[in-house]
Amino acid sequence: MMKTITKFAMLLCAIVVFKSVSGNAYAASMLTLADTGGKPVTVSFDDLANLPATEFYTSTPWTDGVHKFLGVDFNVLFDTYGITADTVRILALNDYSVMVPANVLREDRAILVYQQNDAEMSVREKGPFWVVFPYDSDVRFQTDMYWSYSVWQVKSIDGQN
Numbered sequence: 001m002m003k004t005i006t007k008f009a010m011l012l013c014a015i016v017v018f019k020s021v022s023g024n025a026y027a028a029s030m031l032t033l034a035d036t037g038g039k040p041v042t043v044s045f046d047d048l049a050n051l052p053a054t055e056f057y058t059s060t061p062w063t064d065g066v067h068k069f070l071g072v073d074f075n076v077l078f079d080t081y082g083i084t085a086d087t088v089r090i091l092a093l094n095d096y097s098v099m100v101p102a103n104v105l106r107e108d109r110a111i112l113v114y115q116q117n118d119a120e121m122s123v124r125e126k127g128p129f130w131v132v133f134p135y136d137s138d139v140r141f142q143t144d145m146y147w148s149y150s151v152w153q154v155k156s157i158d159g160q161n
Contacts (some may be wrong), residue, residue: 029044030045031043031044031156032159035083045114048129052072052073053070054070054109055071056109056147058135060135069116070115071113071132085102085159086161087102092152092153092155113158116130124126131151131154
C-alpha cells in the first residue's frame with residue numbers, strides 16, 4: 001500500500017512539474033505589443049511566423065561564427081500591429097529593458113528573430129524572440145549602443161511617448 005501511495009505521489013509531482021514547465025514555455029513564446037496608450041495585444045510565435053519573414057547571416061558578440069537569423073522586420077511588425085510611437089521599450093523575460101528609437105529599428109534593418117539556423121530558439125538560446133541587427137554589414141552596428149538594443153528573450157515591446 002505504501003509503495004502505491006509513493007508511486008502515486010511521484011507521478012502527481014511529475015505531472016505538476018511537467019505542467020508548470022510546459023506552461024512557462026508556452027508563456028515564454030508569447031509576445032505582448034502595445035502602442036502608446038493602446039490596449040496590449042498578445043502575439044503568438046505562430047502569429048509572427050505567419051508574417052512576411054526576413055533573414056540574414058551575421059556574427060554576433062554572443063555567438064561563435066556566422067549564423068542565419070530569421071524573423072520579422074520591424075517595419076512589418078510595427079505596421080501590422082499599429083505601433084506608431086517614436087520610441088519603444090523592449091522588455092526581456094528577466095526584466096532587462098531598453099528604450100530604442102523606433103526609427104533605428106525601422107531604418108537599420110533590425111529583425112525580431114524567432115529562428116536561428118533554421119531552428120526555434122529556447123530561452124536558454126536567447127529565444128524565443130531576439131532583436132538582431134545585421135552586425136557584419138556595417139561597423140556602426142558593432143557598438144555598445146546597438147548591442148544594448150539587441151535584447152534577447154523579448155517578452156514585450158511597448159510604444160512610449
